[in-house]
Amino acid sequence: MQHIILRIIFLAVIISSSVCAQGQINTDQVMRIGVNTLYFEDYVLSIQYFNQVINVKPYLAKPYFYRSIAKLNLDDYLGAEEDASLAIERNPFIVDAYEVRGVARQNLGKNRLAIEDYNKALEMLPENRGLMYNKALAQHDIKDYDGASATFEELLRTYPKFEGGYLGRARLRLEQKDTVGAVDDISKALDINKNAVNGYVMRADIAINSNKDYAAALADMDQAIRLQPQYAGFFINRAFLRYMTDDFQGAFADYDYALQLEPHNTIALFNRGLLRAEVHDTNKAIDDFSSVLALDDNDYKTLYNRAILLAEIGSFDKALNDLDKVLEAYPDFAAAYFLRFDIKRRKGDLRSAEKDYEKSLALAKTRVQLTPDRQFNAADSVTAGADSDDIAMISETQEQVKRRFTSLTTISDNSTPDQVYNSKEIRGKVQDRNITIEIEPIFVVTYYTSPTELKLSGDYMREVDDVNATRMLRFILQVTNHEPSMTDEETAQAHFNSIQYYNSYLSSHTPRAIDYLGRAMDFITLRDYENAISDLDKAISITPDFTLAYLLRANARYLASKLTDTDEPTTGDKNKIIPAKEISAANLSLSDLEMVIKLSPSMPIAQYNKGVILAETGDYTSALQAFNKAIELKPDFGEAYYNRGYVYLYLGNKDAAFADLSRAGQLGIVPSYNLLKRMSAR
Numbered sequence: 101m102q103h104i105i106l107r108i109i110f111l112a113v114i115i116s117s118s119v120c121a122q123g124q125i126n127t128d129q130v131m132r133i134g135v136n137t138l139y140f141e142d143y144v145l146s147i148q149y150f151n152q153v154i155n156v157k158p159y160l161a162k163p164y165f166y167r168s169i170a171k172l173n174l175d176d177y178l179g180a181e182e183d184a185s186l187a188i189e190r191n192p193f194i195v196d197a198y199e200v201r202g203v204a205r206q207n208l209g210k211n212r213l214a215i216e217d218y219n220k221a222l223e224m225l226p227e228n229r230g231l232m233y234n235k236a237l238a239q240h241d242i243k244d245y246d247g248a249s250a251t252f253e254e255l256l257r258t259y260p261k262f263e264g265g266y267l268g269r270a271r272l273r274l275e276q277k278d279t280v281g282a283v284d285d286i287s288k289a290l291d292i293n294k295n296a297v298n299g300y301v302m303r304a305d306i307a308i309n310s311n312k313d314y315a316a317a318l319a320d321m322d323q324a325i326r327l328q329p330q331y332a333g334f335f336i337n338r339a340f341l342r343y344m345t346d347d348f349q350g351a352f353a354d355y356d357y358a359l360q361l362e363p364h365n366t367i368a369l370f371n372r373g374l375l376r377a378e379v380h381d382t383n384k385a386i387d388d389f390s391s392v393l394a395l396d397d398n399d400y401k402t403l404y405n406r407a408i409l410l411a412e413i414g415s416f417d418k419a420l421n422d423l424d425k426v427l428e429a430y431p432d433f434a435a436a437y438f439l440r441f442d443i444k445r446r447k448g449d450l451r452s453a454e455k456d457y458e459k460s461l462a463l464a465k466t467r468v469q470l471t472p473d474r475q476f477n478a479a480d481s482v483t484a485g486a487d488s489d490d491i492a493m494i495s496e497t498q499e500q501v502k503r504r505f506t507s508l509t510t511i512s513d514n515s516t517p518d519q520v521y522n523s524k525e526i527r528g529k530v531q532d533r534n535i536t537i538e539i540e541p542i543f544v545v546t547y548y549t550s551p552t553e554l555k556l557s558g559d560y561m562r563e564v565d566d567v568n569a570t571r572m573l574r575f576i577l578q579v580t581n582h583e584p585s586m587t588d589e590e591t592a593q594a595h596f597n598s599i600q601y602y603n604s605y606l607s608s609h610t611p612r613a614i615d616y617l618g619r620a621m622d623f624i625t626l627r628d629y630e631n632a633i634s635d636l637d638k639a640i641s642i643t644p645d646f647t648l649a650y651l652l653r654a655n656a657r658y659l660a661s662k663l664t665d666t667d668e669p670t671t672g673d674k675n676k677i678i679p680a681k682e683i684s685a686a687n688l689s690l691s692d693l694e695m696v697i698k699l700s701p702s703m704p705i706a707q708y709n710k711g712v713i714l715a716e717t718g719d720y721t722s723a724l725q726a727f728n729k730a731i732e733l734k735p736d737f738g739e740a741y742y743n744r745g746y747v748y749l750y751l752g753n754k755d756a757a758f759a760d761l762s763r764a765g766q767l768g769i770v771p772s773y774n775l776l777k778r779m780s781a782r
Contacts, residue, residue: 127153127160135166137627139662142585143170145592145626161191168200180204195224199231202238211238229259233268240272248272263289263296270302279310300324301334304341314344330770332358332365339371351375366392370402382409400426404436411439416447434463539716539746540581540739540769542709544655545648547575547625550584561705563648573618574598579705581739595622613643620652629660647699651706654692658713661685686717704734711743720747738767745772 134149150167153160168183184201187194202217218235225231232255239248252269259265270285283306290299304320307313321338328334339354355372358365373388389406392399403422410419423440427433437460444453545564559579568577575598602619609615616639623632636653639646690713696706711726727744731737745760765772 127157131163131166133626133628134163136629138166138170140585140627140659141173142627143173144585144588146170148589148592159190161187161189161194161197164190165194165197165200168197168204172200172204175207177204177207181208193224195221199234202231202234206234206238206241211241214238215242227258229255229262232258233262233265236265236268236272240268240275245272245276261292263292263299266292267296267298267302274302274306279306282306295327297324297327300327304337308341314341317341318345330361332362332368335361336365336368336371339368343375348375348379364395366395366399366402370399370405373402374405377405377409382412385409386413398425398429400429404439407439407443411443411446416443419443432463432466434460434466437463539712540743540771542655542658542712543579543581543705543739544583545577545579545621545652546583547578547621548584549578549580550582559705561703563651563700563703567614567617567648570614572614573621574601575621577621592626595625598622599626611638611642613639613646613649616642617646617649617652620649620656624652624656624659629656632656633660645699647696647703650692650695650699651709654689654696654709657685657692658689658709661689686713689713702733704730704737704740707733708737708740708743711740715743715747720751723747736767738764738769741767742769742772746775749775 130149131153134146134153137146137149147167147170150163150170153163154167157163164183165187168180168187171179171183181201181204184197184204187197188201191197198217198221202214202221205211205214205217215235215238218231218238221231222228222235232251236248236251236255239245239251249269249272252265252272255265256262256269266285266289270282270289273279273282273285283303286299286303286306289296300320300323304317304324307317307320318338318341321334321341325334325338335354335358339351339358342348342350342354352372352375355368355375358368359372362368369388369392373385373392376382376385376388386406386409389402389409392402393406396402404426407419407422407426410416410422420440420443423436423443426436427440430436437456441453441456441460444450444456543559545561559581561579564577564579567573599619599622602615602622606615606619616635620632620635620639623629623635633653633656636649636656639649640653643649690710693706693710693713696703697710700706707726707730711723711730714720714723714726724744724747727740727747730740731744734740741760742764745757745764748754748757748760761772761775
């Protein structure tokens with residue numbers, strides 16, 4: 101079943117505090133912190149805030165609604181459905197709640213109920229693109245082809261430039277055996293958006309299955325890889341096409357690269373093993389099959405093929421062990437009995453070999469009944485989210501079964517619908533297949549980083565090291581431009597407790613700048629930017645040359661500027677406009693950064709952050725100057741090269757952009773290669 105992604109944007113108000121003097125929860129303020137936290141992708145933490153509001157005021161609709169959004173982003177579809185229902189019970193006019201519940205139900209396979217939710221929402225927003233698209237997909241899933249066709253027709257009449265609608269209808273037409281109509285829809289989608297990667301994948305699939313035009317399919321897969329070069333599945337499928345066009349070297353190269361991207365990809369390992377077996381590189385083929393089985397010891401295709409190769413090199417006992425497992429799972433597989441007969445014969449076990457030989461002959465002309473759990477590509481034959489009848493068993497000849505055991509496997513999940521489109525957007529969805537090209541974000545001072553293979557720790561900043569060396573803070577400061585989301589309630593509670601500690605300490609001691617900075621860091625971690633800014637104001641008033649306080653305040657002001665002045669869910673106003681960022685907030689951040697640069701002129705991150713903010717406000721010339729200075733201070737500053745290249749592209753200077761993006765990629769900024777490939781083809 102395809103995972104369905106809801107895209108709803110939540111831009112909320114920043115607030116002043118989360119507790120009153122008496123210790124009672126100010127629910128409006130806590131709710132707004134929760135929505136802020138939701139916007140910044142901290143879904144687990146946001147749920148904790150909404151829980152607090154619900155505990156105090158369980159009759160409110162909004163906390164249930166927002167909590168359903170957070171749960172949806174965490175793929176907790178049951179929880180999202182339940183919370184959306186609770187929101188609707190309390191306020192039946194929140195349109196987005198029906199959409200959230202519809203999406204959750206669609207992911208749970210409750211397509212008919214999802215359609216009811218979409219219809220209800222469409223009564224209030226009759227021309228909503230996302231609702232119509234989702235409804236069409238759900239109708240397709242329950243095999244209501246006429247209904248889906250009518251919904252797609254209405255969708256494309258209202259939004260004739262929506263390429264996703266054409267691709268969705270193309271899938272529907274393919275299922276209706278209308279290949280010509282499907283190709284026509286795919287062509288329209290690609291005319292609208294030549295970067296619609298799923299269009300190329302679908303068209304390649306049609307070329308393979310309709311007329312075996314592997315050359316045309318290969319050209320389309322080349323385009324898909326150009327657009328999405330980090331998806332291993334595309335390389336696996338292109339390897340298959342190269343194999344079919346006798347380009348063995350190219351096929352090996354694609355399998356090797358797929359395994360660089362995903363070292364434990366069993367399909368790539370299995371296919372490379374088959375290819376190595378075909379060119380008689382037997383030992384390496386066995387190694388590949390063994391790697392697959394180390395990850396899944398019940399992969400019967402791999403067991404069968406390894407048994408063949410083990411028999412070739414005379415490792416009869418190991419081969420028999422593999423075949424015994426295969427035949428235990430597939431007791432009517434004639435070819436496996438024949439192979440076991442041959443091995444036993446070569447070992448001299450003639451009596452047992454004769455029994456296998458007779459068994460293989462008896463089964464040779466029978467058909468094999470494969471229930472869905474025994475189909476190698478069961479997902480291909482099961483409609484995602486189908487509410488209906490049990491799937492019938494598939495009957496295959498012995499030759500077809502053998503061919504399944506010994507043929508290359510492709511990725512069948514390449515062209516999944518980009519399900520649930522909306523004019524709104526939700527951030528932080530790792531389920532999005534297409535890489536979004538955007539500027540690298542600012543660097544922040546944080547308590548948490550997310551190590552990767554390319555960057556095992558946070559970035560260096562002398563001012564941060566100096567503060568850490570004093571051991572005056574309750575947590576260790578770190579520097580990163582990809583701060584991870586908070587993933588557990590215990591971590592959040594630690595920072596709530598830390599704030600209480602500082603409250604108590606500051607009430608009984610002479611305030612110090614470092615204490616205000618420490619509490620500000622807790623507020624920033626919990627997405628309470630207004631309180632953080634207030635504390636940093638106090639820290640700066642005590643110590644006017646506190647460089648780190650200015651940097652933190654610049655970051656808090658910048659992050660706060662991402663939020664708008666309302667947290668109201670949609671209630672039918674489809675023309676509601678999200679306000680632009682307040683330019684005054686950007687200017688305040690830039691003013692703080694200028695002070696940082698004055699106090700610490702050798703800090704490259706200050707120049708880099710300045711460049712990011714200037715670029716986002718449209719002052720590209722000044723942004724370039726800031727990135728130039730950042731690179732001058734730190735010649736291996738990959739993010740600065742990437743952003744400078746991004747700005748150069750925006751200004752039309754492709755030569756300078758390509759040089760910077762190439763350098764950024766060399767320094768470990770992976771999106772550089774995606775952007776280079778996309779722009780090189782234009």
